[in-house]
Amino acid sequence: MRLLKSQAILRLVNSYMVDSPQPANISYLWNFGSLLGVCLIIQILTGVFLAMHYTPHVDFAFNSVEHIMRDVNAGYILRYTHANVASFFFIFVYCHIARGLYYSSYKSPRVMLWSIGVIILIVMMATAFLGYVLPYGQMSLWGATVITNLLSAIPVFGHDLVELIWGGFSVNNATLNRFFSLHFLLPFVLAALVVGHLLALHVHGSNNPNGISNNGDRIPMHPYFVFKDLVTIFAFLLVLSVMVFYYPNVLGHSDNYIPANPMSTPASIVPEWYLLPFYAILRSIPNKLLGVIAMFGSLLILLILPLTDLSRIRGSQFRPLMRLAHWFFIVNFFILMWIGACHPETPYLEIGQASTAFYFLWFLVIVPVIGIIENTAMDIATIKKENLL
CATH class of the missing domain: 1.10.287.980 (plastocyanin oxidoreductase)
Structure with missing residues (x-):
């Protein structure tokens, strides 16, 4: 029975990663999909290790992040990797969408593939927003307050919905606990959506850059495109390493290194x-x-x-x-x-x-x-x- 299961898994991997036929003329613009997969794996792994040391409490959240940075072995690497890969995640997803728009990857028969991709984008944004609140710095607190308050614009039950999300009458300990739980859960939902995205992609294959049928010149995924993907993956890891060790805060906001203070509003909330x-x-x-x-x-x-x-x-x-x-x-x-x-x-x-x-x-x-x-x-x-x- 175990042998049959392992054979089925191997056949599935072979179908997607080895023998999958791809248009011979797809360029490096098609590598953003593999880069996004690497980003998701890194985010899940670093997130799990960070969660072991993080305390989702308004009195201890900021200090627990400082504890990760100062006291945990290689904690600063984990934290900066998680923060910077989040930025690269969005750089790659925006490039991936731009490529899809340019080559009309949303047209039939890939409507389902495109639709799942849009849902992935929305879930990514929700996950990123929840994660931004967790360090509980000034921008975390006020960003959460402003964005969640937007739901109060909904007629009739808007204010009740905001208080339900907050778990009170302002962003508080219950809010932070809920955001932490959702931020931990959503990446796994994201992984499930990615599996659906890959299944939809496998039905008709990648879009041809020339806008013609894919039934012509095709070559297998391995070794041609696997090694092509590895080129950009290693380039990404090199750039990421430079950012993590030398410019870790270049894409962050300085106000988030100030502990959250509900009595002091930042000059600009972004x-x-x-x-x-x-x-x-x-x-x-x-x-x-x-x-x-x-x-x-x-x-x-x-x-x-x-x-x-x-x-x-x-x-x-x-x-x-x-x-x-x-x-x-x-x-x-x-x-x-x-x-x-x-x-x-x-x-x-x-x-x-x-x-x-x-x-x-x-x-x-x-x-x-x-x-x-x-x-x-x-x-x-x-x-x-x-x-x-």
Whole structure:
């Protein structure tokens, strides 16, 4: 029985990691998936070891993090690795999504693959937010207060929902305990979603960069793409090592090294850098409820791309208009990230509102209009060709 089980596991590994046929022309842009898998493994392992020494209590949380840094053997390496890999996790996931947008990886027959990926992104953001609260520094406390308070914008039961999450009338010990429990649990939910993502990927294989059928030139995953993945994995580990040992706080916020004080509000309350674009969208809308809807809508709107992209051509390789629109979208995303870190005042507020409008118009107007223009141009070219014949 054990032999049969081990054979089944080996066949599964062989199917996914060895014999899995992949388009021969996929580039290093397809390596972000393996990098994200490495990030998830590192985060789960370091998180488990950190949890052994962390105390989820408002009076001891900050000191327990300092204890990890100062007293636990290699504790500072664990803590800085966990914090910096979280940033790399989002760098890689944003690059992974950008590649998917450029090559239209969301189109049929990969709609399920894309949808699971969007859910993974949302769960990642929730996990990162919960983890940011755990050190219980100034930015942890006030970030948690501001973000959880957003739910009070929900009509009728919003305030009750916020108090339910807090376990009281403010961010307190019950809140920290709940956030710690969820932060420990969600990575395993994330791992399960990743398995579903891989299963969906295995059905139709990776998208072809040229936007054509995958049934042509294919080569096995091993050794070609396994060694290609190892190149970027080792490069990532090298950069990560440099950051952990020499620049551990370059992507962090200095206020989080100040113990949480509910009587002292920081000059500027901002989330981690990877949540700034969505924070900018939230602040760009004066109405609190509409701002919350827009913030969550900015993530869920990714799910409608299979419907709004009307072009018959897959990818942007041979679509100059779409290629230009794609780069405008990328630039706009960075503008939103910059605005999210600025004070909500003139001219940043107006720039944020313009960028937010462009963000939603890109999905709802620009992508479908470009698709219609391209389809019309193709039809006209076909008619002209038939007339010449």
